[in-house]
Amino acid sequence: MTDLNWIDLFRIVHPVFVVAFVFPLIGIVSAMAWQTRQRRLQTQGEGAKSRIPAVVGSEHVKYGKWLAGGVVGGSLLGLLHPSLKYMARNELFTKEPLQAYLVLAFFVVTAVSLGLLYLSREAPWTYIFGGLTAVGIVVLGFQDALFGRAPLFDATKYGAIFRRDFDWMVSHFYFGILATLLMVLSLATITDIYRDRSHTWRRLHGAMNAFALGVFLMQGFTGARDLLEIPLSWQEPAVYSCNFDRSSPLYKQCPPFENQP
Ligand code: HEM
Ligand code: HEM
Known part of the structure; x- marks a missing residue:
């Protein structure tokens, strides 16, 4: 039915989740964000009325919470697959069990911090659990560098997470982390947005x-x-024997296959 091995099938879980769950929510939340702002501006004057219903603000926040959870959860899923592959490839569970279990523990701690962020309403708890969630995501992204197994800003295709440092401006990793941190910040500042009479938080948030x-x-x-570029696990030996060095005259050339049927 498919030429994907189970480990390749797992790669699709993150895109499916994001496309089916997160992107529709982005549409819903943005439409309500626009209405929330329009309603606030329309009702500013003495006795001014708006045709937009008053619940639109709280509906924006209700779906915003789902969106933020979806983005953080989606990023954890996106990080989990390459992390497990990296552990398997380098036999970390047998050779460096401390590192392997610490990374797994960080996935759990990050997910639990996110859960506690949802339960907390007041500072400093919102900032403590928001901060822990943010730190967890960043640590997981740089796991190989933090354990001294790779340079911090020179990710290769063989590292844990392919951060694409040499092309950071089109990196799925760096902007994914940025989007995730913005969602965590939105969750952590809900109370500040509502309390701030000067609307500074509100404008900043918007x-x-x-x-x-x-x-x-x-x-x-x-x-x-990335779905197009990352090879399937059984294609890796062939694809990675090609030349990826942009300064080389042999760039994008692959050795001829021998013993082809
Ligand atoms: C695509 C993502 C989002 C966009 C574009 C967005 C944008 C906005 C905008 C434009 C406003 C109205 C600001 C104004 O009145 O000038 C607003 C209000 C607000 N947003 Fe968001 N937002 C997003 C996600 C979130 C998330 C994830 C949360 C937290 C869970 C959140 C919480 C709030 C809160 C608490 C308000 C104030 C609501 C009210 O006045 O009743 N937003 N947002
Ligand atoms: C809300 C939007 C998204 C966010 C926040 C996000 C976040 C992330 C993060 C943090 C990673 C791990 C770092 C990395 O390997 O680059 C990742 C991996 C990945 N994402 Fe996304 N992503 C989003 C949307 C998408 C979409 C729409 C697709 C494809 C249609 C996609 C495909 C991938 C692929 C193929 C990987 C590599 C996974 C692996 O190596 O197993 N992502 N994503």
Whole structure:
């Protein structure tokens, strides 16, 4: 039915989840964000009325919470597959069990921090659990570098997470982390947005997340590109024997296959 091995099938879980669950929510949340802002501006004057119903703000927040959870959860899924592959490839469970179990523990701690962030309403708890979630995501992204197994800003195709440092401006990793951090920040500042009478938090939130919309769009592009570019596990030996060095005259050339049927 398919030439995908189970480990390759697992790679599809993150894109399917994001496309089927996160992207529709982005549409819903943005439409309500626009209405929330329009309603606020329309009702500013003395006795001014708006045709937009008052619940639109709380509906935006309700679906916003689902969206933020979906983005953080989706990023954890996106990080889990390459992490497990890296552990298997380097036999970390037998050779470096401390590292392997610490990385797995970080996945759990990050997910639990996110859960506690949902349960907390007041500072400093929102900032503590928001901070822990953010730190967890970043640590997982740089896991191989933090354990001294790879340079910090020179990710190769063989590292744990392919961070694409040499092309960071089109990196699915760096912008994925940025989008995730913006969602964590939105969750952690809900109370601040409501309490701030000067609307500074509200405006900051609107501007930051308008930027996040652009990042989400870019994730659609870089994610689809990565699906095309990352080889299936059984194709790796053939694909990685090709020349990826952009300064080489042999760039994009592959050795001829011998003993082909
Ligand atoms: C695509 C993502 C998002 C965008 C583009 C967005 C944008 C906006 C905008 C434009 C407003 C109205 C600001 C104004 O009145 O000037 C707003 C309000 C708000 N947003 Fe978001 N937002 C997003 C996601 C989130 C998330 C994930 C949360 C938290 C779970 C959140 C929480 C809030 C809160 C608490 C308000 C105030 C609501 C009210 O006035 O009743 N937003 N947002
Ligand atoms: C909300 C949007 C998205 C966010 C926040 C996001 C986030 C992430 C993160 C943090 C990673 C791990 C780092 C990496 O390997 O680059 C990742 C991996 C990946 N993502 Fe996304 N992503 C999003 C959308 C998409 C979409 C739409 C696709 C494809 C249609 C996609 C395909 C991939 C692929 C193929 C990987 C590599 C996974 C692997 O090596 O197993 N992503 N994503």
